[in-house]
Structures are given as C-alpha cells and as structure tokens.
Amino acid sequence: MNMDHKGQHKNAEDRGGGTLYGLGIGPGDPELITLKALKIIQSVAVIAYPAPEKGDSLARSIAAAHFPGGQTEICIRTPMTPGNFPADDVYDRYATEISGHLTAGRDVAVLCEGDPFLYGSFMYIFARLSRDHPTKVVPGVSSLGACAAASGRPLVSRNQTLSILPAPMEEQELERRLLEADAAAIMKVGRHMAKVKRVLTKLGLDKDACYVERASMAEEKVCALQDMDEDAAPYFSMVLVRRDERPEP
Amino acid sequence: MNMDHKGQHKNAEDRGGGTLYGLGIGPGDPELITLKALKIIQSVAVIAYPAPEKGDSLARSIAAAHFPGGQTEICIRTPMTPGNFPADDVYDRYATEISGHLTAGRDVAVLCEGDPFLYGSFMYIFARLSRDHPTKVVPGVSSLGACAAASGRPLVSRNQTLSILPAPMEEQELERRLLEADAAAIMKVGRHMAKVKRVLTKLGLDKDACYVERASMAEEKVCALQDMDEDAAPYFSMVLVRRDERPEP
Numbered sequence: 001m002n003m004d005h006k007g008q009h010k011n012a013e014d015r016g017g018g019t020l021y022g023l024g025i026g027p028g029d030p031e032l033i034t035l036k037a038l039k040i041i042q043s044v045a046v047i048a049y050p051a052p053e054k055g056d057s058l059a060r061s062i063a064a065a066h067f068p069g070g071q072t073e074i075c076i077r078t079p080m081t082p083g084n085f086p087a088d089d090v091y092d093r094y095a096t097e098i099s100g101h102l103t104a105g106r107d108v109a110v111l112c113e114g115d116p117f118l119y120g121s122f123m124y125i126f127a128r129l130s131r132d133h134p135t136k137v138v139p140g141v142s143s144l145g146a147c148a149a150a151s152g153r154p155l156v157s158r159n160q161t162l163s164i165l166p167a168p169m170e171e172q173e174l175e176r177r178l179l180e181a182d183a184a185a186i187m188k189v190g191r192h193m194a195k196v197k198r199v200l201t202k203l204g205l206d207k208d209a210c211y212v213e214r215a216s217m218a219e220e221k222v223c224a225l226q227d228m229d230e231d232a233a234p235y236f237s238m239v240l241v242r243r244d245e246r247p248e249p
Numbered sequence: 250m251n252m253d254h255k256g257q258h259k260n261a262e263d264r265g266g267g268t269l270y271g272l273g274i275g276p277g278d279p280e281l282i283t284l285k286a287l288k289i290i291q292s293v294a295v296i297a298y299p300a301p302e303k304g305d306s307l308a309r310s311i312a313a314a315h316f317p318g319g320q321t322e323i324c325i326r327t328p329m330t331p332g333n334f335p336a337d338d339v340y341d342r343y344a345t346e347i348s349g350h351l352t353a354g355r356d357v358a359v360l361c362e363g364d365p366f367l368y369g370s371f372m373y374i375f376a377r378l379s380r381d382h383p384t385k386v387v388p389g390v391s392s393l394g395a396c397a398a399a400s401g402r403p404l405v406s407r408n409q410t411l412s413i414l415p416a417p418m419e420e421q422e423l424e425r426r427l428l429e430a431d432a433a434a435i436m437k438v439g440r441h442m443a444k445v446k447r448v449l450t451k452l453g454l455d456k457d458a459c460y461v462e463r464a465s466m467a468e469e470k471v472c473a474l475q476d477m478d479e480d481a482a483p484y485f486s487m488v489l490v491r492r493d494e495r496p497e498p
Contacts, residue, residue, distance in 0.1 A: 034280065035279075035284070036280035115390075115391075115393075115394035116398070117397035118397065118404055119406060139397070141364075142364075142394055144391075145388030145389065146388045148364070149271075149365070149366060149388045152386070153366070154366045154372040156413070159417050162367075163413075164405070164411040166409070166410065180429065216388070
C-alpha cells in the first residue's frame with residue numbers, strides 16, 4: 001500500500017473534492033464535545049452517524065443541538081451479524097453514498113461516540129474511503145476517561161500498566177489477562193456480566209471493582225460491582241478493576 | 250474510608266465552600282478542549298496548572314487563550330525525584346494553598362494535559378483534597394486517541410485487547426507484556442527509545458510500529474519507528490504497536 005503515516009494515499013490530498021472527517025464526539029454528555037468537533041459539525045454540508053437497525057442514533061442525540069440546520073444527514077443503520085459486528089455489505093453501501101458527496105466537493109463529518117480509533121465504528125468507513133479522499137480524524141473524549149471520572153478513582157498512575165479488555169472475549173482468556181493486569185477496564189460488559197463477575201471473584205478482584213454504565217449521560221450509574229445484578233447491564237457499561245488498594249499517590 | 254463511588258467523602262458536598270475541578274484539557278491542540286472544560290475555565294476564580302521546575306507550563310499554554318482575565322493563577326512547579334516522580338512535600342504545599350481558596354468559597358480548576366485519571370498529574374491533588382472538598386473530574390481527550398488519530402490507523406477494533414504500557418518499565422516486563430498484546434500503546438518513550446526498539450525488534454513487531462510525538466500540537470511528528478534515532482524522543486512521545494497487519498475492518 002502506498003499509505004503515508006496519516007493513513008492516506010499520498011496523493012489523496014491533491015485530488016480535490018470534499019474532506020472526510022471522523023469526529024470523536026465524546027462519551028455522551030453534549031458538553032464533552034471538543035471545540036474542534038463543534039466547528040466541523042457547524043461547517044460541513046453532510047453529517048453522517050451510526051444508528052441501530054431500528055431506533056434513535058445516540059451519536060446524533062449527543063451532537064444534534066449543534067447542527068447548523070440545512071445539512072444533509074445520513075443515518076448509517078447497521079444490522080448486526082451473529083458475531084455482533086456490522087455487516088460488511090451495509091458499510092459498502094453507505095461508503096458509496098458518502099463517496100458521492102465527497103467527489104462532488106462536499107465535506108462529510110462522520111460522528112463517532114467516544115474516540116474514532118478506540119473501538120470506534122468510524123473505522124469501517126475509514127477503511128473504505130481514506131485511500132481515495134482527504135481524511136481527517138479528530139480524537140474525542142473516550143468512555144475510558146469518562147468512566148474513570150464517574151468512578152471517582154484514578155484509573156492508572158505513574159508506571160502502572162492498563163489493560164483494556166472487551167468483555168465478549170473467552171472466559172479463560174479474560175482470566176489470564178486479568179491475572180497479569182495492574183489495572184483493567186473491561187468494556188462492553190452488557191450480557192457478559194455473569195462471566196465478568198465470576199472471573200473477578202475467582203481472582204479476588206471483585207471487592208474493589210467499580211461498575212459504570214452510560215458514563216457522563218443523564219442516566220449515568222456508578223456502583224460497586226458486587227451490587228450489580230447479573231442481567232441488568234446495558235452494552236454501554238464498563239467494569240474498572242485495580243489489583244489492590246494502592247497507596248495514595 | 251467513608252468514600253462513595255464518586256470518590257468523595259459522602260458529606261463533602263454538604264460542607265459548602267468552593268468546588269475543586271480536575272479538568273482534562275486534551276493532548277495539546279487548544280481546539281481539543283471540551284465545551285465543558287471551557288465553561289469551567291471561564292467561570293472559576295482560581296486556575297492551577299502543573300509546570301516543570303523551570304520553564305513554561307504546557308497545560309497553561311493549551312488553555313491560556315480561554316482564560317477570562319482577573320483569575321488567580323497557581324503554577325504547580327514540581328521538581329522530580331530520582332525515580333522521576335514529583336516530590337510529595339511539594340504537592341502537600343500546593344494542596345494547602347488550593348484548600349485555602351476552596352475553604353474561602355472560591356472554585357479552583359486544576360488543568361491537566363490529556364485526561365485527569367489516565368496518568369494525569371491531577372491525581373496528586375485529588376488524593377489530598379477530594380475527601381474534604383466537593384470535587385468534580387471532567388474527562389479530556391487523551392494522548393492515546395490523539396496519537397492514534399495522528400498515526401492514521403485505528404488503534405483497536407472489535408474485540409481486540411489494548412495494552413497501555415509505560416516505557417520506563419523493566420525491559421523483561423515490557424517484552425513479556427508485548428508478547429501477550431493484541432495491540433499496545435507504549436507511553437512516555439523519551440529516553441527509553443533504545444530499549445523499546447530493542448524489544449520490538451526482538452519480537453518482530455518493529456516493522457509495523459508507528460512513532461508519534463507531541464500529537465495534535467504544532468510540532469507533531471509521526472513516522473515509522475524504524476526511522477527514529479534512539480536518542481531523539483521527547484517525554485511526550487508514544488509508540489503504537491499492532492501484532493500484525495490486520496485485515497481491513
């Protein structure tokens with residue numbers, strides 16, 4: 001591939017046409033949008049955002065108060081595959097639609113909850129379009145920082161390591177990785193709560209673990225992991241784990 | 250400790266007095282400040298920020314354009330111990346100064362590069378004051394997201410794990426942790442560059458590794474790790490590692 005380290009073909013900048021923006025819009029609180037993302041939202045002709053197959057787009061709800069009015073909107077509705085990932089052909093279709101706007105000279109902002117390159121859905125559009133169109137990625141406040149802030153406890157300090165572990169992984173792998181971790185953030189807990197509690201209890205890490213859901217949103221919830229039922233966690237939830245009660249910094 | 254999960258003694262909110270804000274102000278680009286942090290910067294009576302023993306405060310330079318004028322400023326100058334951590338007694342002294350303002354009813358914002366609870370220096374103030382004063386932590390864009398954006402490559406996707414590894418750790422531990430990682434961000438590379446290159450080369454992870462320094466700042470630099478000299482990395486630098494060239498998402 002003839003990519004430079006900005007992730008673009010070297011001549012994409014020279015081709016003219018609109019710019020594709022991958023915009024991190026933060027974890028949920030509309031005030032956790034950056035000045036940079038705000039400026040881009042208010043200047044582009046086209047705003048795209050992910051949404052479930054049915055129902056409202058969380059990304060749109062975070063940013064909508066800042067929409068300038070008159071922009072074209074593209075709601076990227078993505079049915080999930082059995083593996084719980086979006087279907088490839090759906091992204092192919094939306095990429096073609098977005099590419100049409102870019103080729104016609106219109107800038108397109110794709111909104112992304114949290115940070116675009118930390119488990120962000122923007123990467124599916126990025127993979128399809130960044131070779132042929134000028135592309136800029138604007139980092140956003142991630143759910144990681146928002147959950148740590150909500151928990152009221154520093155996540156990591158000094159020279160500790162931090163392991164970011166998606167909850168859907170296999171139980172044995174989760175156990176093995178937690179055994180090695182100084183501190184860990186277990187993401188996308190949702191229906192994997194029973195497994196997460198089981199592993200943390202086995203390792204003696206459950207007592208100090210903190211559960212956070214919908215960090216920074218109006219419905220934010222923070223509690224000790226031990227106080228959580230096994231079937232009550234939504235997809236946007238995280239468990240923060242520390243190896244032991246550390247000395248105050 | 251009688252702490253709730255907001256990290257405060259339960260009665261701190263009821264005591265009156267000013268509020269202590271830990272403000273994430275992002276990785277360096279002044280436009281990567283959030284609307285929330287901006288609003289707080291413009292409303293508080295006292296703004297504090299970390300600085301080296303001599304020289305300018307990076308945090309102040311990121312946010313200064315937004316200072317309302319007339320605020321009291323506290324420059325937290327922290328000489329480093331031989332272990333490269335700030336001296337405890339220095340933080341004790343600044344905490345006492347900040348506590349005086351809070352007790353007198355003045356809100357104090359402590360600026361923090363990146364995110365306050367992800368290796369942020371705010372935690373030293375937090376540990377000393379959050380028990381006795383109402384405290385709010387505002388998450389910010391971390392250098393992690395900013396480096397990934399600068400690199401032009403998604404850091405992690407789907408159910409991959411991400412290991413955040415401070416470069417100062419022992420060489421054997423760094424090797425062991427990289428051996429297990431799907432993807433890794435090696436932080437605070439600075440004078441540890443030779444060690445980082447040696448370990449990554451040994452593991453065959455050097456060819457695809459990306460080096461980023463001062464992400465999002467005017468002096469941002471991005472290059473292949475292989476193109477970096479061993480003695481040229483500043484403290485604010487990161488190496489992003491992926492296990493192998495992954496299929497496009």
